[in-house]
Structures are given as structure tokens and as C-alpha cells.
């Protein structure tokens with residue numbers, strides 16, 4: 001068990017190497033969102049890929065659950081300075097979503113959209129090649145409502161605000177279009193290793 005060493009007051013050498021600048025390690029899983037947790041009924045849940053205004057592909061919950069599954073394990077980093085190590089997620093990779101939709105990405109950018117009307121922009125290049133998924137399980141269980149269940153985007157190499165909770169779809173955009181937090185001063189890209197927290201960082 002190497003995780004023991006991470007729990008002390010001072011992070012171990014290994015933990016420090018895994019912590020991006022300005023981040024601290026937490027064992028908790030803080031809940032952060034701009035509004036209340038939406039109530040989402042699996043009977044009416046849908047996940048839709050759009051090219052601008054045009055729907056390209058849509059899945060019901062049962063259809064989504066039947067898609068190929070991917071597991072990812074690693075560290076997540078929130079702009080509010082907590083990082084959490086060795087989180088385990090399961091869901092459908094962005095690559096598999098495109099393949100199942102029978103498309104290649106029509107533009108270089110998209111907005112992830114939540115059932116709470118949250119949006120966040122991510123370049124397509126940061127989603128392909130196994131870098132992102134629409135997760136439906138965390139630590140072996142369905143994702144709890146507070147953490148974005150039934151499904152959330154997971155883009156773990158960017159600050160966690162890019163991982164939209166209660167995700168209802170992905171919308172390809174012609175240009176890199178600011179989402180909810182990006183319109184309010186957060187960085188358009190959000191690389192934790194370059195400490196891109198705010199506009200201009």
C-alpha cells in the first residue's frame with residue numbers, strides 16, 4: 001500500500017511530483033457547482049451529440065449503457081486548489097462515442113452541456129485518443145447525483161470544471177466558445193500543470 005504515505009500532513013516526494021503547482025492533496029471529494037443538484041430521471045435521460053444546432057446522434061439511458069465501456073484511473077485537479085489521487089471512473093470514451101455515432105469530429109471544438117444549463121468548452125484534441133469519457137460510474141458505483149450522476153464528462157488532464165456534471169450532450173462549435181465559467185473569468189483551456197486558472201494565466 002503506497003497510498004499510506006500520501007496521508008501525512010506533508011506530502012511525500014512521490015505525492016509532490018504528482019501535484020500540479022498550487023494544488024494540495026485531499027482525501028475528500030468536495031462537491032462544487034453553481035446551482036442545486038438537478039433531479040434526473042433515467043427514463044427520460046438522453047445524451048445527444050450536436051453539430052451546432054443539428055442533432056447528430058442521441059442515446060437513451062438503456063442504449064448508452066450498452067455502449068463499449070472504458071475504465072480510467074488517475075488524479076483529478078480542481079481550480080479551487082484541491083487534487084485527488086487515484087480516482088477510478090468507468091464510462092464510454094469519447095472515441096467510442098464518435099465511432100458509435102458513425103462520425104469523425106466535424107469541428108475542432110465543442111461545448112459540453114449539463115442538465116443544469118452549465119456549459120464548458122474543450123478542444124476536440126483533448127478528448128480523442130483515450131483522453132476523455134462520459135463517465136457513469138465512480139469507484140465501482142453509479143456516480144452519485146452530487147458528483148454529476150447519472151453521467152458526467154471526465155477530462156482529467158484539465159482542471160475539473162471542464163468535467164461537466166449531469167452532462168446531456170456535446171455540441172461541436174465552429175470556434176472555441178466560452179462556457180459558463182470561461183465567461184466569468186476562468187481560463188479558456190485550463191491546464192493544471194501550467195496553472196491556467198484565470199483568463200490571462
Ligand SMILES: Nc1nc2c(c(=O)[nH]1)N[C@H]1C(S)=C(S)[C@@H](COP(=O)(O)O)O[C@H]1N2
Nearest residue numbers: 030031032033034114118147161163164165
Ligand atoms: N453541470 C455542471 N458541471 C460542473 C459544475 C456545475 O456547476 N455544473 N461545476 C464544475 C466545477 S467548477 C467543478 S470544480 C467540478 C466539481 O465536481 P465535483 O462536485 O464532483 O467535485 O464540476 C464541474 N462541473
Ligand SMILES: [Mo]
Nearest residue numbers: 032079080161
Ligand atoms: Mo471548480
